[in-house]
Amino acid sequence: MVNQRRTVAIFNKEIRHILRDPFTLIFSLVMPVVMVLLFGTAIEFNVREVPTVYVDQDHSQTSRTFLNTLGSSQYFKITPVASAHEGIRWIERERARAMIIIPPQFEHFLLGAQEGKLQVLVDGTDNSSGNALVGYLGAIQAKTLQNLSKSDHPASEGALKTRFLYNPELSSRWFTVPALTAVVMAILSILLTALTISREWENGSMELLLSTPVRPMEVVLGKMLPYALLGLISVFVVYIIARTLYGIPFIGQLWIFWVATLMFLLTYLGQGLLISTLIRNQQAAIQFALMIGMMPSMLFSGFIFPIEHMPTFFQGITACFPARWYVTIVRDQFLKGSSALELFLPLFMLFVFTCMAIRLCTKTFKGNLES
Amino acid sequence: MILKGFIRKEIIQTLRDPHLGMAVIIMPVLQLLLFGYALTNEVKNIRLDVYAEPRDVLVQNIYDHALASRWFAPVKKHKANPIDAIQSGEADAVLVAPPGGLTRAAGRNEEKIQLLVNASDVLRAQAADIYLKSIAQSLEPKGEKTPHAPLSVSVRMLYNPSMTSSTFTLPGIMSMLLTFLVMVLTCTSIAKEKERGTFEMIISAPIRRTDIILGKTIPFALVGVWNVFIALMASRFFFSLPLRGSLVAFGFVSLCYVYTALMAGVLMSTFVKNQQQSMMCNFMILFIAMMLSGCFFSVDNMPLPLRLISYVNPLAHYTFLVRNILLKGGDFMYLIQYSSALLGVGIVLAFFAFRRFRISL
Amino acid sequence: MISVEVQHLSRRFKEIKALKDVSLCFEAGMIHGLIGPEGAGKTTLLRTLLGLLDCKEGHILYQKDDAPITLKKVRAHIAYMPEKQSLYGDLSVREHLHFFKDLYGIPPQEFQQRADVLLHLTRLEKFKDRAARQLSGGMYKKLGLMCALLRAPQMVLLDEPTNGVDPISRREFWAMLHELRFEKNITIIMATAYMDEAERCEKVHLLEGGNVIDSGVPQDLMRRYAVDNFDELFIKKAEQA
Numbered sequence: 001m002v003n004q005r006r007t008v009a010i011f012n013k014e015i016r017h018i019l020r021d022p023f024t025l026i027f028s029l030v031m032p033v034v035m036v037l038l039f040g041t042a043i044e045f046n047v048r049e050v051p052t053v054y055v056d057q058d059h060s061q062t063s064r065t066f067l068n069t070l071g072s073s074q075y076f077k078i079t080p081v082a083s084a085h086e087g088i089r090w091i092e093r094e095r096a097r098a099m100i101i102i103p104p105q106f107e108h109f110l111l112g113a114q115e116g117k118l119q120v121l122v123d124g125t126d127n128s129s130g131n132a133l134v135g136y137l138g139a140i141q142a143k144t145l146q147n148l149s150k151s152d153h154p155a156s157e158g159a160l161k162t163r164f165l166y167n168p169e170l171s172s173r174w175f176t177v178p179a180l181t182a183v184v185m186a187i188l189s190i191l192l193t194a195l196t197i198s199r200e201w202e203n204g205s206m207e208l209l210l211s212t213p214v215r216p217m218e219v220v221l222g223k224m225l226p227y228a229l230l231g232l233i234s235v236f237v238v239y240i241i242a243r244t245l246y247g248i249p250f251i252g253q254l255w256i257f258w259v260a261t262l263m264f265l266l267t268y269l270g271q272g273l274l275i276s277t278l279i280r281n282q283q284a285a286i287q288f289a290l291m292i293g294m295m296p297s298m299l300f301s302g303f304i305f306p307i308e309h310m311p312t313f314f315q316g317i318t319a320c321f322p323a324r325w326y327v328t329i330v331r332d333q334f335l336k337g338s339s340a341l342e343l344f345l346p347l348f349m350l351f352v353f354t355c356m357a358i359r360l361c362t363k364t365f366k367g368n369l370e371s
Numbered sequence: 372m373i374l375k376g377f378i379r380k381e382i383i384q385t386l387r388d389p390h391l392g393m394a395v396i397i398m399p400v401l402q403l404l405l406f407g408y409a410l411t412n413e414v415k416n417i418r419l420d421v422y423a424e425p426r427d428v429l430v431q432n433i434y435d436h437a438l439a440s441r442w443f444a445p446v447k448k449h450k451a452n453p454i455d456a457i458q459s460g461e462a463d464a465v466l467v468a469p470p471g472g473l474t475r476a477a478g479r480n481e482e483k484i485q486l487l488v489n490a491s492d493v494l495r496a497q498a499a500d501i502y503l504k505s506i507a508q509s510l511e512p513k514g515e516k517t518p519h520a521p522l523s524v525s526v527r528m529l530y531n532p533s534m535t536s537s538t539f540t541l542p543g544i545m546s547m548l549l550t551f552l553v554m555v556l557t558c559t560s561i562a563k564e565k566e567r568g569t570f571e572m573i574i575s576a577p578i579r580r581t582d583i584i585l586g587k588t589i590p591f592a593l594v595g596v597w598n599v600f601i602a603l604m605a606s607r608f609f610f611s612l613p614l615r616g617s618l619v620a621f622g623f624v625s626l627c628y629v630y631t632a633l634m635a636g637v638l639m640s641t642f643v644k645n646q647q648q649s650m651m652c653n654f655m656i657l658f659i660a661m662m663l664s665g666c667f668f669s670v671d672n673m674p675l676p677l678r679l680i681s682y683v684n685p686l687a688h689y690t691f692l693v694r695n696i697l698l699k700g701g702d703f704m705y706l707i708q709y710s711s712a713l714l715g716v717g718i719v720l721a722f723f724a725f726r727r728f729r730i731s732l
Numbered sequence: 733m734i735s736v737e738v739q740h741l742s743r744r745f746k747e748i749k750a751l752k753d754v755s756l757c758f759e760a761g762m763i764h765g766l767i768g769p770e771g772a773g774k775t776t777l778l779r780t781l782l783g784l785l786d787c788k789e790g791h792i793l794y795q796k797d798d799a800p801i802t803l804k805k806v807r808a809h810i811a812y813m814p815e816k817q818s819l820y821g822d823l824s825v826r827e828h829l830h831f832f833k834d835l836y837g838i839p840p841q842e843f844q845q846r847a848d849v850l851l852h853l854t855r856l857e858k859f860k861d862r863a864a865r866q867l868s869g870g871m872y873k874k875l876g877l878m879c880a881l882l883r884a885p886q887m888v889l890l891d892e893p894t895n896g897v898d899p900i901s902r903r904e905f906w907a908m909l910h911e912l913r914f915e916k917n918i919t920i921i922m923a924t925a926y927m928d929e930a931e932r933c934e935k936v937h938l939l940e941g942g943n944v945i946d947s948g949v950p951q952d953l954m955r956r957y958a959v960d961n962f963d964e965l966f967i968k969k970a971e972q973a
Contacts, residue, residue, distance in 0.1 A: 003837070005834050005837060006834055006835050006837070008834065009830075009831050009833075009834030009835050010835075012830075012831070012834075013820070013823065013827075013831050016822070016823060016827065017820070017822060017823075020822040021647075021822070023644075023648050023651070024647065024648075024651070027651045027655070031651075031655060034655070034659070035658070038659065038662050038663075038677075039662070041673075041674055041677065042662050042663060042668065042673050042674075042677050043662075043668050043672075044672040044673065045493050045494055045497065045672075046497070046672075047669075047671075047672060048672070049671075050671065051671070089702070091529065091699075092695075092699050092700070092702040092705065093702050093704065093705045094691060094695065094705065097671070117524075117525060118524045118525070119524075119525055119527070120524055120525065120526045120527070121526075121527050121529050122526060122527070122528050122529065123529055123530065124528035124529055124530050124531030124532065124534055124538075125530050125531055125538065125539055125694055125698045125699070126539050126669055127413070127531060127534040127535065127536055127538065127539050128494075128536075128539075129669050129671075130528060130531075130534060131414075131498075131501075131534065132497070132501070134526055135501035135502075135504075135505065137524055137526070138501075138504070138505050138508065138524075139504075141524060142508065161483045161484070161485055161486065162485075162486040162487075162488060162500050162503075162504070163485060163486065163487050163488070164488050164490035164496055164500075165454075165457055165487055165488060165489055165490055166489060166490050166491045167490035167491055167493065167496070168490070170490055170493050170496060170497060171493070172493055174491075174493070175491070175492065175493035175494075187654065187658075191650060191651055191654060194650075195646065195647045195650070199646075199647070202566075202567070203818065203820075203821075204814060204816035204818035205818045205819060205820055206818075207784065207812075207814040207816065207818055208812070208813075208814055208818040208819070208876075208879070209835075210784055211782055211784065211810075211811070211812035211814075211880075212832065212835040212836060213807070213808060213835065213836065213837070214835050279390045281388045281390060281391055282559075282563065282646045282647075283388075283391055283556075283559050283560065283563055283646065284388055284390035284391035284394055285390075286555065286559055286646065286649075286650045286653075287391065287394035287395070287398070287551075287552075287555065287556070288390065288394055289650070290551055290555065290650075290653075290654065290657075291394065291398055291402060291551065294654070295402065295406070299406060299409075299410055300409065302492075304667065304668075305409075305410045305411070306492055306494055306495055308415070308416045308417075308495070309411050309413055309414060309415055309416070310409050310410070310411060311408065311409065311411075314408065314409035317409070318409075331491050331492075332491070335490075335491040336458070336489075336491055338458070338460075342459065342460070
C-alpha cells in the first residue's frame with residue numbers, strides 16, 4: 001500500500017526544505033528553550049509579597065503586634081494609608097491587592113475577651129490569588145494569637161501536618177515544566193505542518209505532484225516524519241533543561257515517556273496536516289492553526305487549568321484533546337512514576353488519536369483538484 | 372481614492388475565503404464562550420479519603436466538614452493503604468490518623484493527623500492544604516490553650532464577591548483573541564503579497580508608503596473593532612461580566628490597543644519573507660507577550676526582570692486597562708497613565724514600522 | 733501509442749461553464765494543439781484528461797495500442813506539465829530530477845541515461861546545481877518539461893509550455909517536441925495561446941468559450957476559413973460575434 005521509495009523521496013525533499021530555510025530550523029530549536037525558560041521562571045503559583053495597605057485606627061500594642069506578624073511573613077508587603085477611602089483608591093489603581101482595617105478599640109475588645117474584629121478587603125478580580133490570600137490570613141491569625149499570648153508553651157499550629165507527595169516543596173516549576181513538552185510539541189508540530197500542504201497548493205506544485213503516481217498515504221507519511229524527527233529533538237532539549245537546569249526528578253520509565261511522546265507528536269503533526277489539507281488558503285490555515293491548535297493545547301490540557309475544576313461537560317470535551325492525555329502521562333512519569341498498566345487509559349487514548357489522525361489525513365487528502 | 376480601492380480589495384480577500392471569513396467573524400466569539408465556560412480556577416472535586424482505625428471523632432469530623440464544603444468529594448474505591456490510594460490516582464488527598472486514635476494521641480500532645488497530598492498538581496495540592504487546615508482549625512477543641520477570645524477576620528471580596536473565575540479570565544481571553552486577529556492578520560497579509568509576488572505589483576503602482584500601510588491596516592482594524600464589540604456583548608450576555616466603567620473609556624483604550632497591535636504587525640512583516648515565517652514570528656511574539664501580560668498568570672508573582680518587561684508589553688497594558696475599566700470602574704489617573712504608556716509603545720512601533728517599510732524589494 | 737476520444741464532455745465551475753459538450757479525438761503519435769484565447773477551456777480540458785478533475789458529464793475513452801484502457805492504468809504513461817510555476821524554488825535542478833525519479837520509480841541506470849539525454853537536450857547541464865527559483869523563465873519551463881519527460885511517457889500534456897519564453901528557447905523547445913514525436917512516437921497534446929505555434933502542430937483543435945469550433949490539419953483549416961494565420965481567424969470570429 002505504501003511505496004517506500006516514494007515516501008523516502010518526499011521525506012528527503014521535506015528535509016531539504018527544512019535545512020534550506022534557516023528561519024524554520026532556528027525557530028524550531030530556539031522556541032522550546034525560550035518557552036521552558038519563560039515558563040520556568042515566570043509562572044509562580046505561590047503567591048508572596050502581596051502589596052497590601054492597612055489603616056490602623058487603634059494604634060495599640062496589639063495592633064502593632066498583628067501588623068508586625070503580617071509584615072514579617074513572606075506573604076504580605078504592607079504599607080500604611082491614611083484612610084479606608086485612600087486604601088480603596090490604591091486598590092483601584094492596582095497598587096494594592098488588599099486592605100486591612102484595624103478598627104478603633106481593637107485591643108480593648110480583644111483583651112476584654114470579647115471578639116476583636118478585623119476587616120479585610122480583598123481585590124477579587126483575580127479570584128485564585130484572592131482565595132490564596134484568605135488562606136494565608138488564616139495562618140497569620142493563628143500566629144498573631146501565639147505572639148500575643150507570649151505563653152511558655154508554643155501554641156498549637158493546628159492539628160494537621162501536611163506531607164506533599166511527589167513535589168515536597170510545591171515547586172511551580174516541577175508542575176509546569178514537564179507538561180510543557182506537550183505544549184511545545186503541539187505548537188511546533190502544528191506550526192510546522194499546517195502550511196506544508198497548503199503551500200504546495202498555493203505555489204502550484206501540488207498539481208505536478210498529483211500528476212505523478214504518488215499516493216495520499218505516501219505524501220502524508222513523507223511529510224510527517226521529518227517534522228517528527230525535529231519534534232523529538234526539541235523534546236530532548238526540553239527534557240535536558242528540565243533535568244539539569246531546574247533539577248526536576250524523573251521517576252518513571254523513559255520508554256513510556258518516549259513512546260507517548262512519539263505518539264503525541266504524530267497526532268499533532270497529523271492535526272497540522274489535516275488543517276493543511278482541508279484549508280488551501282495559507283492565511284486561513286494560520287488562523288485556524290493558532291486558534292484550534294495552540295489555544296486548546298495550552299488551556300484544555302490541564303497544563304495550567306486543572307481539568308478537575310472544569311464543569312463536567314467540559315471535562316468530557318477535554319478527553320477529545322490528545323494533549324490532555326499526554327500531559328497526564330508526562331507529569332506522572334516525571335514526578336510519580338506509574339507503571340504502563342496504570343497508565344493504560346491515557347496511553348490507549350493516545351494510540352487511538354494517532355491512528356485517527358493519520359487515517360483522517362490520508363482520507364481528506366484529495367488525489368485530484370476537485371474542491 | 373487609491374486608499375479606498377486598496378481597503379476594498381483587502382476586505383474582499385478576507386471575507387471571500389469561507390475559511391478565513393469564518394476565522395475572523397465567528398471563531399473569536401466561539402472561543403470566548405468555550406474558554407469562558409470551561410476555564411475556571413475554582414477548586415473542586417478534590418478526592419479525599421480517610422485512614423483512621425478506629426475511626427476518630429475529630430478525623431471523622433474534619434472529613435465530614437470537608438465533604439460538606441463544595442471542594443472535596445469522596446473516593447470511589449477505598450484502597451488498602453494511604454500511599455496506594457494516592458499512587459493509583461484514586462485519591463488526591465488522604466487524612467491519616469495516628470495509630471491508636473487521635474484522642475489518645477492528642478492526650479500525649481505529640482501526635483498529629485497526617486495529610487498526604489498528591490502534589491504533582493501544585494494548584495490542587497495548595498488548595499487541599501489550605502482548605503483542610505482551615506477546617507481542622509475551626510474544629511479543634513478550644514480549651515485553656517487559647518487565652519484570648521478568637522481574633523475574627525471579616526473578609527470582603529471587592530469587585531467579584533462571588534469569586535467567579537470567568538470574571539478574571541474573560542478580559543484576558545478578550546485581549547488575546549483581539550491580538551490574534553489584528554496583529555497576525557496584518558502581518559500575514561503583507562507576507563502573503565511578498566510570497567506571491569503581488570507586492571512587486573503594488574509597489575510599482577504610484578502609491579505612497581503611507582497609503583500601503585493604511586490600506587493594509589484599516590481593514591483589520593475594522594475586523595478588530597467588530598470583534599471587541601461582539602466579545603463585550605457576549606461576555607455581558609452569557610457571563611454577566613460587569614461593565615462598571617464607561618463604554619467610551621473602553622472603546623478608547625481598545626482603539627489604542629488595536630492601533631498598537633496593527634503597528635506591531637506591520638513592523639514584524641518587514642522582517643519576514645513568507646507566510647510560514649510570518650506565522651512563526653507572530654506566534655513567538657504572541658506567546659511571550661501573553662506569558663508576561665497577566666492574561667492568565669498574575670504579573671505580581673513574577674521575578675523583577677520579567678515584571679519590567681511587562682511594563683513595555685502592550686498586551687499587558689491592555690489587559691490591565693480592560694480589567695480595570697470593566698471590574699473597577701476605571702480610575703481616571705490609572706487610565707491616563709496606562710493608555711498613554713500603550714500609545715507610547717504604539718508610536719515607537721509605528722516609527723520603526725514606517726522606517727523599515729520600504730517601497731522596494 | 734495512446735489515443736484519446738472525448739465524448740460530450742461538459743464542465744461547470746459554479747456559474748461558469750468551462751466546457752460545453754466537447755467532443756474531440758486525439759489520435760496517437762501526433763502533436764495536437766489546443767488553440768484558443770484565454771478562458772477557452774484549454775486548461776480544464778487538459779486537467780480532465782489527466783483525471784486531476786473528475787469527468788462528471790460525458791465520457792473520455794483511452795486506448796493504448798488500439799486496446800481500451802482505464803484512466804487509472806493509463807495515467808502511469810501520461811506526463812503533465814502545468815501552466816503555473818509549479819516547482820520547488822529551493823530545490824536544485826538535480827534534486828528535482830532525483831525527487832521525481834523516486835516518485836516515478838525509475839531504476840538508477842535508466843535514470844542516469846535519461847537524465848543525461850534530457851539535460852543535453854535542454855542544455856541545462858551547466859545549471860544542474862542551481863536552485864529552481866534562480867533559473868530564468870525559459871530554463872524553469874524546460875526543467876518542468878524535464879521532470880515530466882523523465883518517466884518516458886507515451887503521452888505528454890503540456891499547458892502553455894512556451895508562455896513567457898524567449899524566441900530562441902521556443903525554437904529549441906519545438907525541436908525537442910518534434911524529436912520526441914518522431915523518435916519515440918509520443919502523443920503530445922499542448923495548449924497554447926500563441927497562434928503561430930498552432931501551425932507547427934499536426935492537428936489543431938480550435939476552442940472558444942468552452943466550445944470546439946473546429947478540428948483539423950492547420951493548413952486545411954486556414955484554407956477553409958480563408959485566412960493566412962490563426963490570429964486572423966480568431967479576430968474574424970470575434971468581429972462576427
